[in-house]
Amino acid sequence: MKFLRKQLDGIEHNFEKGGKWEKYYFAYEAFATFLFVPNKTTADKGVQIRDAIDMKRLMMTVVIAMLPCLLFGMWNVGHQHFLAQGMFEATMSEKLWIGTIKVVPIIAVSYIVGLGIEFLFATLRRHPVNEGFLVTGMLIPLVMPADIPLWQVAIATAFAVIIGKEAFGGTGMNVVNVALTARAFLYFAYPTDISGEVWTYLGDGAKTVAGYSGATPLSVASGSVGSSVADLNSFGSSWGADGLYSFSNMFFGFIPGSVGETSTLMCLLGGAILIITGVGSWKIIFSVFAGAFGMGLLLNMLGTNPFSQMPAHYHLVMGGLAFGAVFMATDPVTATHTETGKWFYGALIGMFTVLIRSFNPAYPEGIMLAILLMNVFAPLIDYFVVNANKKRRLQRATV
C-alpha cells in the first residue's frame, strides 16, 4: 500500500496545473481515487453534511444485486451446454467452468471498451470520470447470449456508450438505457447472432443429442398452434430433457437464454437487494409485473391466437421480463422521476412487453423494445404528472 501511495505521490505533480501531463489529470484522478480515499474535504462554506451514499456506492449496490444472476447464469451456460449434448451426468464444477470461460471474456471486453471510452471522453471534456459504466458494463454481458462473438460485444458497447450516452452529455444525461442500447444495436445490426436458436453454447465440433432443438420458450409458445402450455411441457422430451420448459423450470431458470436473465428467482433476489437498500424503485418493479400480468389476462379473454391464450402467469417467468423489470426499468436516469409516474411507466412497460410478444411475430421477446420505448416516453409521463399536481394545487390556492 505504502509503495502504491509513494508511486502516486511521485507522479502526481505531472498531472497538476502546469505539469507535463496536465491534460490527463482526470484520468489520473480516477485511478487515484479508485485506489485511495481522496483527501479532499468539503469547502468552508456550503453544505457540510453529506450522505454516505454517493454514485460509486449506488453503482456497486446494483452490481452486487446482479451477482446472483451472474453466478447462476454462468452455471446455466454450462448446464445448457451439456444438456444439448445429452451429457446429463456433468458435474457442477464442469458446468461452472464452461460458463466461466464463456462469460468472463464478455465481461472483460465490455468493461475494457466501455471504460476506455469513458476515460477518453473525460479527458477530452475535462471532467471527472463518472462511475456510471460500472453497472452498464455488467448489464451488457448479462443480456447477451453466451456464444456472442466478442468483437460484436466491443462494437455494441462502443456504440452504446458513444451514441447512447456521451452524445447526450455523459452519465446521467442519457435518454435511453445504455445497456439496452447495446443490445438493440446488435439485435438490428447482426440479428443472426442474437436471435433465433443461438442461446445455447455448443462449442466447435460438438454434436447435439438426436432430436435436439434450441428454440426458446417464447418461440415455442408463439409458434404453437394448439395449446402453448402443452407444447411447452412436452418440449425437450424428444431428447431426454423432459419438462425442460415446465413452469417451475422457467421460474428457477434452467432454460436457455441470455446469460443472466433466465432465472426469475435470481432476478427477484436481486430485486429484493435493490428494494431493501432503496436503490431500485419497488413501484416500477411491481408495476411491470402487474402490467404484464394484466395484459396477459386481457389477451386471455380476447384469445385471438393460441399464444394469447397462454395463462398470464407464464408471461412473468418467460424471457427477460423479470430481468428487465428489476435491472433495466429501474434505471434512475431513464425512468420517470415522479413517484406517480413510476406506476404508469412500469405498467406500460409490462403491457407493451406482452403485446409485442403476442402480436409481433418478428420479435418473440418484447421487454427490450418496451423499455426503450417507455424510456423515450418517461419525460412525457413526468410532464403530465407535474401538470396534474399543479392543477390540483391551483384549485386549492386562493388568489
Added chain:
Amino acid sequence: MSTATVEKEVVKVKKAEPLFSKKNKKLITNPLDIDNPITVQVLGVCSALAVTTQMKPAFVMALALTVVTASSNGIISLLRNTIPSRIRIIVQLAIVSLWVIMVDQLLKAYVYEIWKQLSVFVGLIITNCIVMGRLEAFAMGNKPGPSVLDGLGNGFGYGMILLIVAFFRELFGGGSIFGFKVFEAMGIHYQGNGLLLLPAGACIVVGIVIWIQRSMNGYRETH
C-alpha cells in the same frame, strides 16, 4: 409604390457586381458548411435517409436535386417580378414539377436500374423543402445569376451529405463502395452491419455528421 421598386433596381444595377464576386462565391461555399441544408437547416432529411443505402442512387439523387434546384431557382428568379405574391407557391410548384418530370424521364431513359431504386423519391423532389425553401428565400428576391449559384450551392451541400452518409452506410452496411466489394477485394470476410441499412442507421450517421460539424465550427446551444 412602383416607382420605389424601380428606383431600387436602378441602385442594384449601378453596383453591377461580377457573377463570381466574393459575395456570390459564398452562395456556393456556405451551403457546404455553415449553412448546409441537411445538417444545419435540417431540410430534406426524409430523402437523405431513404436513398443513402448505396452510393450510386445517392449520387444520382444528389445530381437530380442539384439540377432541379438550380434551374427552377433561375427560372423563378427571371419571373420573380411578374409572379403575383398571392399565388406564388403554386407558380413555384408548377415550375419545380416541370423540372422534376424532365429529370425523372431522363433518369428513366438512361439509368433505369437506379431510377427503380430511387422509386418515388425523384418525384418527391417536388415537395422537397430545400427546393421550395430556396425559391422562397432566395430566388424570389435575387437576380437569376446569383439564384442559379445559390441553387447549385444548396444542391452540392445536399449532395455532399448524401454521399458522406451513403459512403458509411454502403461501406459498413454492405461492405462495398459504388457496388465494388472493398473488403472482399482485400481478402477480408466482412459481416455487414444490418442497422446501417435501416433508416434508423442513416439517422444515426447524419447525427454523427452534425455532431462533428458542430464541434468543428464551435457551435453552442443558446438558451
